[in-house]
Amino acid sequence: MYLSNKGGFSRFFGKILSAVLFFVLPSVILLMVSCEEDPTQIGIELKNVLGQSQPVSVDTISVFSYAESMDSIRSDHFSYAVLGNFQDPVFGWTNASFIAQYRLSQPWTPGHGADVDSVKLYLVVDSYNGNETTGQTVNVYESYKTLNFDSIYYSNMNVKDSISEWPVGSATFHPEDTMIVVYLAPSFGRRIINDTAVLKNQDSFLSHFKGFYIDVNKSTESNTAGFVKINLIAPQSYMAIYYHNDLSSSLMFPFYINSYSSRVNLFEHNYEEAPPDTRIRYLDQDIEDSVLYVQGPAGVYSRLEIPGIKAFRDSGIVLNSVKLILPVDSIPLTAIKKPPNLSLMVKDNGKFYHIMDTQLPDYYDGNLNEKEGNYTIGLTKQLQSYLLGKSDLTTFYLMVNDPGINTERVILRSRLNSNPLKLKIIYTRE
Numbered sequence: 242m243y244l245s246n247k248g249g250f251s252r253f254f255g256k257i258l259s260a261v262l263f264f265v266l267p268s269v270i271l272l273m274v275s276c277e278e279d280p281t282q283i284g285i286e287l288k289n290v291l292g293q294s295q296p297v298s299v300d301t302i303s304v305f306s307y308a309e310s311m312d313s314i315r316s317d318h319f320s321y322a323v324l325g326n327f328q329d330p331v332f333g334w335t336n337a338s339f340i341a342q343y344r345l346s347q348p349w350t351p352g353h354g355a356d357v358d359s360v361k362l363y364l365v366v367d368s369y370n371g372n373e374t375t376g377q378t379v380n381v382y383e384s385y386k387t388l389n390f391d392s393i394y395y396s397n398m399n400v401k402d403s404i405s406e407w408p409v410g411s412a413t414f415h416p417e418d419t420m421i422v423v424y425l426a427p428s429f430g431r432r433i434i435n436d437t438a439v440l441k442n443q444d445s446f447l448s449h450f451k452g453f454y455i456d457v458n459k460s461t462e463s464n465t466a467g468f469v470k471i472n473l474i475a476p477q478s479y480m481a482i483y484y485h486n487d488l489s490s491s492l493m494f495p496f497y498i499n500s501y502s503s504r505v506n507l508f509e510h511n512y513e514e515a516p517p518d519t520r521i522r523y524l525d526q527d528i529e530d531s532v533l534y535v536q537g538p539a540g541v542y543s544r545l546e547i548p549g550i551k552a553f554r555d556s557g558i559v560l561n562s563v564k565l566i567l568p569v570d571s572i573p574l575t576a577i578k579k580p581p582n583l584s585l586m587v588k589d590n591g592k593f594y595h596i597m598d599t600q601l602p603d604y605y606d607g608n609l610n611e612k613e614g615n616y617t618i619g620l621t622k623q624l625q626s627y628l629l630g631k632s633d634l635t636t637f638y639l640m641v642n643d644p645g646i647n648t649e650r651v652i653l654r655s656r657l658n659s660n661p662l663k664l665k666i667i668y669t670r671e
């Protein structure tokens with residue numbers, strides 16, 4: 242068809258252009274969205290396509306850091322116990338012990354003429370953290386402290402004034418062991434088996450035998466020991482009384498720690514036992530250092546302040562991405578491992594809570610990047626909540642995940658370091 246005038250050509254071209262925009266443009270936008278790996282960036286890409294505001298990147302907002310000691314944490318009802326100690330050149334001496342109830346596996350009638358042959362305590366090892374060549378001595382004491390399943394207990398609870406004067410059994414474990422076996426005194430087993438009236442029901446038994454306090458001998462030299470994590474409720478973790486009676490010469494009765502047993506992890510710290518030239522400086526002093534410290538169990542965390550974020554409040558900006566980059570400081574080296582991941586918490590009414598971004602684990606991250614030598618933590622959602630006036634929290638707490646059972650430690654670089662931590666923000670203005 243021949244178009245002899247300019248207006249006709251324009252109308253024809255306009256129809257073709259409309260068709261292209263109608264069918265092609267949505268596909269282009271859909272392709273851009275579907276190929277985008279980071280969902281937090283989709284909004285930026287669409288705004289660029291539509292000719293709206295460009296993203297702005299900022300990494301100059303200061304993050305102030307201060308070392309604080311935990312003092313104590315709630316440490317009851319964990320499935321795992323921690324046992325051992327370590328003399329650290331930075332964090333000083335740390336000791337981990339625990340107290341736990343053992344319960345009847347069922348009502349027990351030992352039988353006429355029953356007598357104890359031996360008593361063994363079995364503890365399943367889940368993992369070990371520390372020097373790979375040094376053994377430790379485990380001591381098992383009878384506990385006289387009544388523990389209530391519905392009560393709350395903390396990691397600094399004093400139990401040493403309510404335990405037997407001497408261990409009822411001891412054993413040496415080594416880092417490669419998968420099971421700790423402690424032979425207990427037969428006289429202890431006889432005290433249990435002779436009072437048959439308390440073996441009929443759980444409450445009577447728990448009033449008669451309140452449990453064990455389990456500790457290790459103190460290590461006296463730096464970097465010579467470590468921590469073993471024990472699976473308390475594994476079926477293979479139990480106490481067994483081996484006995485005989487008039488009818489049988491070879492019998493065994495087990496006692497278990499189960500989900501209804503009270504158990505408490507206990508931790509002690511003495512930071513002054515680290516050498517003066519390498520120990521933590523300014524602990525609990527509100528003074529910044531060139532490094533920041535994170536230690537489990539129930540040890541040290543770092544308080545992070547971001548006062549500069551207040552300038553963004555009520556400014557009409559939208560946070561597209563906020564990431565905290567935390568470089569690892571490698572000196573001094575110890576046998577204690579670095580945490581595989583870290584938690585960033587907020588505190589409200591005296592209690593710690595995970596930041597909102599943990600609801601998006603892939604974006605939150607928090608994991609150690611061995612290749613890059615740093616941790617990255619996303620906190621976009623938490624800070625956006627602050628900018629919108631839904632939260633007033635601009636103080637954060639960096640700590641080991643589950644400090645009630647994890648024993649790793651790490652030293653990171655603060656804003657005062659030559660290779661400092663960074664708060665990287667990407668935002669757009671509405």
